Amino acid sequence: MTPPIVLDIDGTITRGDGSSAIDPRVFETLREWPAPVVIATGKAFPYPVALCQFVGIEPLVIAENGGIALAGEEVRVTGDADGPRTVAAEYREAGHSVGWGESDLVNRWRETEVAVNRASPLAPLEALAEDHGLEVVDTGYAYHVKDPAISKGEGLHAVCRVIDRSPEEFVAIGDSENDVSTFEAAGRSFAVANADDAALAAADEVIEGSYSAGALSVLSELR
Ligand SMILES: O=C(O)COP(=O)(O)O
Numbered sequence: 618m619t620p621p622i623v624l625d626i627d628g629t630i631t632r633g634d635g636s637s638a639i640d641p642r643v644f645e646t647l648r649e650w651p652a653p654v655v656i657a658t659g660k661a662f663p664y665p666v667a668l669c670q671f672v673g674i675e676p677l678v679i680a681e682n683g684g685i686a687l688a689g690e691e692v693r694v695t696g697d698a699d700g701p702r703t704v705a706a707e708y709r710e711a712g713h714s715v716g717w718g719e720s721d722l723v724n725r726w727r728e729t730e731v732a733v734n735r736a737s738p739l740a741p742l743e744a745l746a747e748d749h750g751l752e753v754v755d756t757g758y759a760y761h762v763k764d765p766a767i768s769k770g771e772g773l774h775a776v777c778r779v780i781d782r783s784p785e786e787f788v789a790i791g792d793s794e795n796d797v798s799t800f801e802a803a804g805r806s807f808a809v810a811n812a813d814d815a816a817l818a819a820a821d822e823v824i825e826g827s828y829s830a831g832a833l834s835v836l837s838e839l840r
Pocket residue numbers: 625626627628657658659660661756757758759760795
């Protein structure tokens with residue numbers, strides 16, 4: 618039986634060309650997957666929801682590293698972004714930039730955390746986050762200022778309660794420290810070869826291929 622899967626976006630189903638472009642081969646693979654597909658990402662909520670709609674699959678979504686979970690009719694939002702926004706304001710007062718320009722599409726629809734461009738300095742962000750009881754998670758794509766109690770893995774438990782599945786039935790694929798909790802929750806876990814040290818250490822298996830090529834090779838074996 619093909620298992621349900623929980624999939625990261627950036628660094629996992631992207632092409633690895635330095636952009637956030639998803640490998641188009643992934644769309645067809647997900648559309649034909651004969652079991653639940655949960656998209657678990659650090660991105661803001663609209664991105665994975667749109668991905669599911671455009672792929673043509675039921676939206677089962679964990680966004681903002683677990684701050685938002687969608688399954689069936691239920692949208693669960695854990696906490697709010699007051700603390701992270703205060704950290705971002707203090708970071709700006711200290712002369713640093715969140716780093717996404719005027720439009721800031723990265724944070725525009727974010728409800729429970731704030732993401733900072735990795736070109737901005739990490740140390741002062743971590744110090745301010747700690748002052749507010751928050752943590753900074755480095756996904757390799759952004760620094761996320763968030764409540765340490767929130768995680769993708771906890772989000773997977775929430776989604777599973779709604780769809781009446783168990784996290785242990787799932788196979789997880791990811792690339793970075795924000796996927797470690799998913800790897801722990803899922804029954805089986807794979808890190809793509811480009812994964813960071815935390816993800817490589819936490820995964821049951823490390824895939825030979827990188828980015829979407831790696832993820833697609835596992836998905837093809839699982840079917
Ligand atoms: O938003 C990010 O920084 C990373 O997103 P991801 O969890 O899909 O890799």
